[in-house]
Amino acid sequence: MKKCFLFYLISFSFLITNAQTLQPIEQKLIKKIEEHYPAMVDLLKNSVNINSGTFNIAGVKAVGQLYSKELEKLGFTIEWINMPDSVKRAGHLVATRKGNKGKKLLLLGHLDTVFEPDMPSNPFTVLNDSTITGQGINDMKGGDVIIIAAMKAMHELNLLNNATITIYMTGDEENAGEPRSLTRGDFIERSKQHDVVLAFEGAAGFNTIATARRGASSWELTVEGKQGHSSGVFGAAGYGAIYEAARIVNSFRETLSKEQYLTFNPGIFIGGSEVNANFEKQRGDASGKTNIISPKTLVNGDLRFLT
Numbered sequence: 009m010k011k012c013f014l015f016y017l018i019s020f021s022f023l024i025t026n027a028q029t030l031q032p033i034e035q036k037l038i039k040k041i042e043e044h045y046p047a048m049v050d051l052l053k054n055s056v057n058i059n060s061g062t063f064n065i066a067g068v069k070a071v072g073q074l075y076s077k078e079l080e081k082l083g084f085t086i087e088w089i090n091m092p093d094s095v096k097r098a099g100h101l102v103a104t105r106k107g108n109k110g111k112k113l114l115l116l117g118h119l120d121t122v123f124e125p126d127m128p129s130n131p132f133t134v135l136n137d138s139t140i141t142g143q144g145i146n147d148m149k150g151g152d153v154i155i156i157a158a159m160k161a162m163h164e165l166n167l168l169n170n171a172t173i174t175i176y177m178t179g180d181e182e183n184a185g186e187p188r189s190l191t192r193g194d195f196i197e198r199s200k201q202h203d204v205v206l207a208f209e210g211a212a213g214f215n216t217i218a219t220a221r222r223g224a225s226s227w228e229l230t231v232e233g234k235q236g237h238s239s240g241v242f243g244a245a246g247y248g249a250i251y252e253a254a255r256i257v258n259s260f261r262e263t264l265s266k267e268q269y270l271t272f273n274p275g276i277f278i279g280g281s282e283v284n285a286n287f288e289k290q291r292g293d294a295s296g297k298t299n300i301i302s303p304k305t306l307v308n309g310d311l312r313f314l315t
């Protein structure tokens with residue numbers, strides 16, 4: 009995800025305070041995770057300190073290699089899904105264990121970040137006992153390392169035996185290469201062969217799971233009215249395009265703003281006598297006179313929805 013917060017909080021306090029209510033095997037898992045904690049923080053540090061901006065192909069591959077080495081030790085078979093040079097992306101890391109016990113899991117991460125090598129560096133830095141900052145630590149090398157930490161603890165307690173688990177870490181999540189059929193085809197195909205997909209990118213705070221994600225789209229509204237003198241705007245001349253566009257946008261807000269998980273926002277609203285817009289470039293201009301009823305109004309907005 010493009011939204012990136014440069015801090016990542018690591019806390020096991022929730023797990024520890026609830027240890028009394030956990031099954032014995034879960035308590036053993038927590039003990040293992042605590043044992044491995046310093047090594048996993050080192051792994052996080054090493055991966056954060058490799059620049060892996062989406063277009064830094066060598067960097068993305070280096071992070072992939074670092075994680076591969078860990079996963080190989082846990083009995084995973086490693087594959088690298090290569091992309092042709094024309095795609096200008098590093099490819100993806102796929103680690104698999106196959107078995108016939110339980111549900112088939114696909115665990116999802118990504119290796120790239122939004123930070124390219126020409127941006128100011130922000131190495132792994134411990135701020136205090138629960139906060140670390142660094143490039144891509146929250147989005148999402150922290151999540152990647154959580155996958156590895158969980159697998160390592162389970163492997164050592166023989167809980168991975170005969171399980172089907174695929175770990176899929178894409179190399180271009182922040183800016184997917186084209187064509188998508190090539191850069192996402194293998195991922196979609198494999199996802200269909202699993203029962204459950206869990207993504208490890210941070211959602212809304214601690215100890216929560218997002219079970220759905222809103223889609224995003226955009227819309228344009230074009231309103232044309234009769235040009236006329238302002239003195240007749242409430243009479244025979246008619247309201248013109250600006251009033252009408254405002255009425256439409258506001259009606260949608262009044263009718264649908266309480267709809268759960270739905271938002272839409274007019275981001276650009278241009279009206280007047282002469283109107284030009286280039287919504288691709290998110291800009292436009294207008295000219296008009298206060299005593300002329302606007303003949304044209306253009307509005308561009310976004311739309312976010314769950315279904």
Ligand SMILES: [Zn+2]
Pocket residue numbers: 009010118147148181209
């Ligand atoms: Zn992300």
